[in-house]
Amino acid sequence: MMDKKHITERDIVLEIKDLQKSFGDNHVINGFNLKLYQGENLVIMGKSGSGKSVMIKCLVGLMELDSGSISVMDKDITNLDQRALDILRADIGFLFQGSALYDSMTVRENLEFPLRRHSDRFDETNTEAMVMEALESVGLIHAIDLMPSELSGGMQKRVALARTLILKPKIMLYDEPTSGLDPITSKEIIMLMQEIQKKYGTSSLIITHDVDCARVISDRMILLIDGTNYAEGSFADLSKREDPKIKAFFKNK
Numbered sequence: 001m002m003d004k005k006h007i008t009e010r011d012i013v014l015e016i017k018d019l020q021k022s023f024g025d026n027h028v029i030n031g032f033n034l035k036l037y038q039g040e041n042l043v044i045m046g047k048s049g050s051g052k053s054v055m056i057k058c059l060v061g062l063m064e065l066d067s068g069s070i071s072v073m074d075k076d077i078t079n080l081d082q083r084a085l086d087i088l089r090a091d092i093g094f095l096f097q098g099s100a101l102y103d104s105m106t107v108r109e110n111l112e113f114p115l116r117r118h119s120d121r122f123d124e125t126n127t128e129a130m131v132m133e134a135l136e137s138v139g140l141i142h143a144i145d146l147m148p149s150e151l152s153g154g155m156q157k158r159v160a161l162a163r164t165l166i167l168k169p170k171i172m173l174y175d176e177p178t179s180g181l182d183p184i185t186s187k188e189i190i191m192l193m194q195e196i197q198k199k200y201g202t203s204s205l206i207i208t209h210d211v212d213c214a215r216v217i218s219d220r221m222i223l224l225i226d227g228t229n230y231a232e233g234s235f236a237d238l239s240k241r242e243d244p245k246i247k248a249f250f251k252n253k
């Protein structure tokens with residue numbers, strides 16, 4: 001976990017300023033701000049329909065913003081051309097809902113795939129070692145020659161994580177990393193996310209509505225309510241607040 005005493009503005013790896021996004025009269029994101037600092041785990045919680053997916057799509061360039069800005073490592077990504085965006089995207093690892101592995105490829109081939117896409121950045125003679133290292137990080141070396149259909153949901157998620165890690169991203173973006181997993185597998189994935197943060201020194205943005213996940217993983221949290229950052233703070237701080245809108249996130253826990 002990061003040392004919060006020594007944070008400076010220079011340590012910001014990702015920043016969203018005054019993001020606005022509407023669909024007709026539906027003002028989904030209405031002035032959202034975020035700063036992700038080097039080495040931290042920032043959790044964003046919002047209930048269903050609060051605009052988490054819209055925010056992620058804006059963040060990865062799949063959706064245009066109405067206004068506001070997004071910068072990654074001090075570069076405004078809202079104004080980059082496709083090539084510059086591709087280069088920057090190699091610094092950002094995504095783990096989306098569902099593992100989205102290629103069904104017709106083995107685990108090894110799934111992991112080699114992103115290396116081929118970014119072959120300008122990596123030495124191809126290292127492919128084998130990089131595949132092994134990434135698989136080792138998620139504890140799945142033994143599954144290297146299996147097909148995705150032969151893996152459990154949790155294993156598929158770990159392979160998807162390895163496929164992302166192989167590019168050594170500086171920022172990890174997790175969209176509902178524990179959704180669809182049973183409690184034990186969820187716990188394993190959360191522990192893995194912590195190990196990865198330690199090993200690779202990544203900064204992580206974690207979108208979730210899993211309170212247990214937020215409790216374990218977050219250094220800091222933002223509650224996305226009514227399209228804006230309604231509340232920010234540590235899990236311990238937010239979970240004690242009396243505001244009913246905030247309380248609703250933590251009830252029964």
Ligand SMILES: Nc1ncnc2c1ncn2[C@@H]1O[C@H](COP(=O)(O)OP(=O)(O)OP(=O)(O)O)[C@@H](O)[C@H]1O
Nearest residue numbers: 023026028046047048049050051052053054055209
């Ligand atoms: N392409 C689109 N066109 C019109 N409205 C959209 C579009 N995408 C999202 N919305 C609207 O934006 C709002 C937020 O949707 P979003 O999918 O971001 O919610 P979410 O917080 O990710 O929910 P969940 O946790 O259920 O996935 C919803 O009202 C949805 O109808």
